[in-house]
Amino acid sequence: xxxxxxxxxxFENPIxxxxxDNYNPSNGEVYGLxxxxxxxxxxxxxxxxxxAFLEWSKTTLEERSRILIKISELLEDNLQSFAEAESxxxxxxxxxxxxxxxxxxxxxxxxxxxxxTQFASESHESVGQNAINYTLRQPIGVVGCISPWNLPLYLxxxxxxxxxxxxxxVVAKPSEITPMTAYLLSEICNKAALxxxxxxxxxxLGKSTGQAIVEHPEIKAISFTGGTATGAHxxxxxxxxxxxxxxxxxxxxPNIIFADCGYDEMLHTTVRSSFANQGQICLCGSRIFVEASxxxxxxxxxxxxxxxxxxxxxxxxxxxxxxxxxxxxxxKVMDYxxxxxxxxxxxxxxxxKVTVKGFENGYYLxxxxxxxxxxxxxxxxxxxxxxxxxxxxxxxxxxxxQMANKVKYGLSATLWTNDLKRTMxxxxxxxxxxxxxxxxxxxxxxxxxxxxKASGVGREGxxxxxxxxxxAKNVCIKY
Ligand code: NDP
Numbered sequence: 001x002x003x004x005x006x007x008x009x010x011f012e013n014p015i016x017x018x019x020x021d022n023y024n025p026s027n028g029e030v031y032g033l034x035x036x037x038x039x040x041x042x043x044x045x046x047x048x049x050x051x052a053f054l055e056w057s058k059t060t061l062e063e064r065s066r067i068l069i070k071i072s073e074l075l076e077d078n079l080q081s082f083a084e085a086e087s088x089x090x091x092x093x094x095x096x097x098x099x100x101x102x103x104x105x106x107x108x109x110x111x112x113x114x115x116x117t118q119f120a121s122e123s124h125e126s127v128g129q130n131a132i133n134y135t136l137r138q139p140i141g142v143v144g145c146i147s148p149w150n151l152p153l154y155l156x157x158x159x160x161x162x163x164x165x166x167x168x169x170v171v172a173k174p175s176e177i178t179p180m181t182a183y184l185l186s187e188i189c190n191k192a193a194l195x196x197x198x199x200x201x202x203x204x205l206g207k208s209t210g211q212a213i214v215e216h217p218e219i220k221a222i223s224f225t226g227g228t229a230t231g232a233h234x235x236x237x238x239x240x241x242x243x244x245x246x247x248x249x250x251x252x253x254p255n256i257i258f259a260d261c262g263y264d265e266m267l268h269t270t271v272r273s274s275f276a277n278q279g280q281i282c283l284c285g286s287r288i289f290v291e292a293s294x295x296x297x298x299x300x301x302x303x304x305x306x307x308x309x310x311x312x313x314x315x316x317x318x319x320x321x322x323x324x325x326x327x328x329x330x331x332k333v334m335d336y337x338x339x340x341x342x343x344x345x346x347x348x349x350x351x352x353k354v355t356v357k358g359f360e361n362g363y364y365l366x367x368x369x370x371x372x373x374x375x376x377x378x379x380x381x382x383x384x385x386x387x388x389x390x391x392x393x394x395x396x397x398x399x400x401x402q403m404a405n406k407v408k409y410g411l412s413a414t415l416w417t418n419d420l421k422r423t424m425x426x427x428x429x430x431x432x433x434x435x436x437x438x439x440x441x442x443x444x445x446x447x448x449x450x451x452x453k454a455s456g457v458g459r460e461g462x463x464x465x466x467x468x469x470x471x472a473k474n475v476c477i478k479y
Contacts (some may be wrong), residue, residue, distance in 0.1 A: 002032065015041050022180070023177075037207070045200035049171055057167040062117070064164070064167065069109065073106075073265070082153065090150075090177075092277055094187070096322075112162045131477060131478045132476075134285065134474070134477075137466070140166075144170075147174050148226045150177075153182065156182050160199060162460070165469075175226075192432075221246075228383075228454045246450075246458035250411060255413075256400050260419055272440065275321060291394060305413075311357055311367070321387060325432070330353070330386075332386075340388075344372070350368030371390055409454050
């Protein structure tokens with residue numbers, strides 16, 4: 001199947017007619033072609049967005065809201081086919097795409113379609129000065145949205161929906177590894193009568209297509225989700241043009257378990273927070289720290305549950321762990337397992353590739369639990385982004401806190417305890433953009449989302465996203 005760029009409401013081949021192979025990770029086979037778009041394709045997408053901007057920025061909020069909600073409904077109507085397409089592109093179980101990725105993409109459009117109608121601006125009466133100030137929240141113009149491969153449509157729409165709701169026109173690039181659902185989304189946008197040129201999707205490589213979006217002098221804001229090194233590079237390229245940037249980057253999140261927690265729920269959720277989506281979620285709790293008094297019991301029970309997870313073909317409904325996204329990513333994760341072993345880590349379970357009958361060339365790996373001796377080892381410090389977690393005991397709250405914070409990342413942290421005072425102490429001091437207590441990845445789209453330290457700059461979610469995608473202009477009137 002040949003994917004095309006979506007420019008000005010039309011489906012187009014890349015100008016230079018260059019194409020990339022699209023792999024199915026579940027069997028390692030090429031199943032389609034993707035445009036390898038050039039700077040000229042990005043320019044064309046920009047021109048189309050620019051032409052659409054004047055009109056789109058003046059549509060009423062009700063009209064924008066209506067179109068976004070229509071897109072949401074059409075996604076829901078096509079849940080099964082989108083879930084299958086996402087799974088084929090990414091390797092994740094169809095069941096996961098059907099219950100998480102696609103419903104969440106639909107929610108993104110519904111949520112921001114509603115949120116824009118509630119997005120109020122401020123006014124201040126300057127008492128004693130006979131003046132009134134009010135703040136306009138104006139769309140920026142043409143904005144760029146660049147997203148990764150792990151939650152393809154979920155994160156793509158997390159950017160596009162607020163950008164469009166706020167009245168911007170968009171040039172977007174999904175990951176070249178997982179472009180399929182973004183392509184299918186463009187068909188839905190046409191069906192929902194999104195005006196031509198309001199959303200433009202160019203497919204291609206990060207270092208060329210993505211870079212051309214970031215380098216474009218008239219694309220005034222970039223919302224990027226991806227790796228920390230790429231985020232740092234984008235920040236450098238964008239800085240001389242004073243672009244507005246939102247960077248949602250890598251994570252190496254602690255999962256801190258105290259002996260006074262609700263054990264069964266903790267155990268169940270910890271399996272999920274470690275291995276959901278093959279461990280390829282920026283929010284996964286990949287560093288597990290357990291209070292020493294309960295460590296041996298947890299270790300035994302956790303390993304038993306992890307060993308019961310079924311690695312298999314993504315379309316098999318009994319599969320818990322599908323394929324990793326690509327051959328090179330599988331190799332990277334395997335390399336980390338070797339690094340961990342060489343650092344003295346002990347594999348408690350997993351660590352090997354899995355051959356799934358009939359799909360021998362797929363990129364499957366056992367969920368892996370590694371007991372480590374020091375929290376400073378590389379496998380505990382660097383983002384692996386696969387089905388590999390480290391575990392280690394701690395003796396005191398202070399020690400747990402120190403180990404939790406002793407990484408360059410600061411995206412999320414999970415805490416398991418029933419002690420309210422400890423909850424307050426720890427959540428105040430954990431260096432993370434999001435702290436979950438006695439749960440994981442429970443999301444309310446009104447809340448701010450983003451990381452500290454090397455996990456990013458800025459917040460998206462709720463009105464934070466609408467603030468990012470608008471410029472605040474204060475008007476002061478003396479009367
Ligand atoms: P990358 O940083 O490699 O890529 C992310 C996106 O940026 C892709 O579309 C990529 O294109 C593009 N890109 C790459 N280089 C450039 C460039 N020079 N200019 C512009 N765009 C570029 O990340 P991955 O796709 O590998 O995703 C995994 C990473 O994303 C992990 O580190 C993970 O933690 C992070 N992530 C963070 C989240 C958060 O909310 N904080 C959520 C999900 C993931 P291409 O794919 O074609 O190279």
